Amino acid sequence: MKQALLSICAAALGLAAAGSASAATTLETVKARGKLVCGVSLATPGFAAPDDKGRMQGFDADICRSIAAAVFGDGDKVEFVPTNINTRFQALQSGEIDVLSRQTTHTFSRDASLGLDFGPTVFYDGQGLMVPKSLGVSSAKELTEAAICTLPGTTTAQNISDFFRAINGKFELVVFESPDENRAAFYSGRCEAITSDRSDLASIRAVANNPADYIVLPETISKEPLAPAFRQNDSQWGDIVSWSVWMLMAAEEKGITQANVDEKLKSEDPDVQRMLGATEELGKMLGLDNKWGYNVIKSVGNYGEVFERNVGEGTKLGLTRGPNALWNAGGLIYSPPIR
């Protein structure tokens, strides 16, 4: 028995990935590997979901591509690792992934206790409620003794309990294990309302037989700023993740798009020149190629393009920009100056 066990252990170690020296920074590890390993969700349409060819598409996936473009100049040098709610943080802690871009809410306790740090918020989400129009309700406060469908395990159930406790309302929570069951239960009338993040409600509404029969109530009962996460104590890597995201936002502000980025190289605007690496040497300060900004925009476009392509009004999700508009257009998307 011992021999059998030993031989299995030996086989396991034989297949083990070659351990990189512990002293290497994340950037060195990523460069030596030749690709970025990015943790995403397996199937959240609009954020990260495989297309027919098994290629990851979506908002979160494009965040990964922008970081890869900053490091390698090629947005396709990414290996996507599907993570689930249970394994996502551990995958980051153990070094299995370099960055986690998986609709993860930036919260105090995660930041403080999990050995990781968060980059800039890439998507401002919040929990909402959706009801059939026929219910005749226009505010969540009017829901009395309603059955509410939801998924287990996340903070969603806690938020809804807190909300109703605060207004002394009564409700009944109906929990389903899978998104498919959850949605089917709501549409079959098992629940009066369904609760989830507003972006998720939009995708649930999109598959209704007649989406116009359902409305998302105006209340946003929680703050869900979704941000990429990385291991703490590696400031250089944190800077690369953060500034890749900010580059997307700054590009939208400056009107640089995937299509016109080549023309913009000749722009007279000193900000644009710095961002695209035409003047000064900002990239070097991060340990990157000086054209990192150009590469990011060339491979995924600016923030607005990423948003519209994956979750915007032209897609099945059909989300409006809302809080995710630029700061000078009434939203919260704001990049520090790139200079």
Place this chain on the structure above:
Amino acid sequence: MADVQMLVLAPPQPAPTAQRFGKLSAYFGTPGNTIISMLSIAGMFFIAKLAFGWLVIDAVFSGAGEACKAASGACWPFVVQKLRYMVFGFYPYEEQWRPLLALLLLFSVCGVSMVPRFWSRNLLLVWIVVILPVLYILMAGGVFGLTPVATTSWGGLPLSFMLSFVGLTLALPLGIVLALARASNLPAIRVLAVGFIEIVRGVPLISILFMATVMLPLFMPDGVTIDKLVRAQVAIILFASAYIAEIVRGGLQDVPAGQVEAGKSLGLHYWQVMRKIVLPQALKKVIPPMVGLFIGFFQDTTLVTIVGLVDFLDTVRAAIRDPEWQGIAVLEGYLVAAAVYFTFSALMGAYSRFLERYFRTTHA
């Protein structure tokens, strides 16, 4: 002597009837039986009609999600469009001939290995020295000009088959060794085996998978990582071996002690007695429960989804959540999964019945 005489004089048994479903009178002999038979036939007809209507008549054979949404039948364009993803998952699209080849190779070699005429010690050697490395090289690449594909990109059917086939193939010898250890005369070995088996059986597979994928990496030194797939695979092997050991032990207990003593008195040593006398009889007896366990484990490998490995059921789930098909092709997706799992489970069951017939020896 009298007994023998009587046996010889007993009237010959009637030859078994050729009818596959027995005599007609068994179904329509009495009014009660007739009613039950008629109701059953009507029920089967009704279900067949429903299924045919859904699968063929009302089904949609071309078009996109909108066409399926309008129709009441099956949505075949979904299956056609998503099949390749469901089977191969995230494996790079241009390289998917490799997992396809690996699957075909695995099937054909399994098929050959199932024929008793080819059983030999060499077959086992071929498996270990040739087949498994070839499968691994096909999937992982990195040599002979094949693009390297990290195990994190493996998924779908090849992953499910690898986890269950490799898992059970390696768990079987380990389980037999554990069963022998548990029946050993040496207390130290016996206690170790009992301890291992009881600990593993006392914990659900999910928690062992969690330990292997979530806890283990935190105990490893910085920078050393064992591939996640390998961790899950080892967890499955250890888990399955404990259950196999208990089944084999049941078979061992069925072999009369006199046979072991007889073997020893002939001068055979322990391993000879086990290999030539005890195990052949014991293993033959435990084929039905063993195949039951194998089928169960084949389906249990879907649990690896919880630790972030993308098995076949997971790729099916991901496919039905595509925005274009979301909420439209849920049933179709799960039916594809059910059909695949049913087919392979049924094949295993059929093979086990063949083995039982093959090994049926006539002493009684």
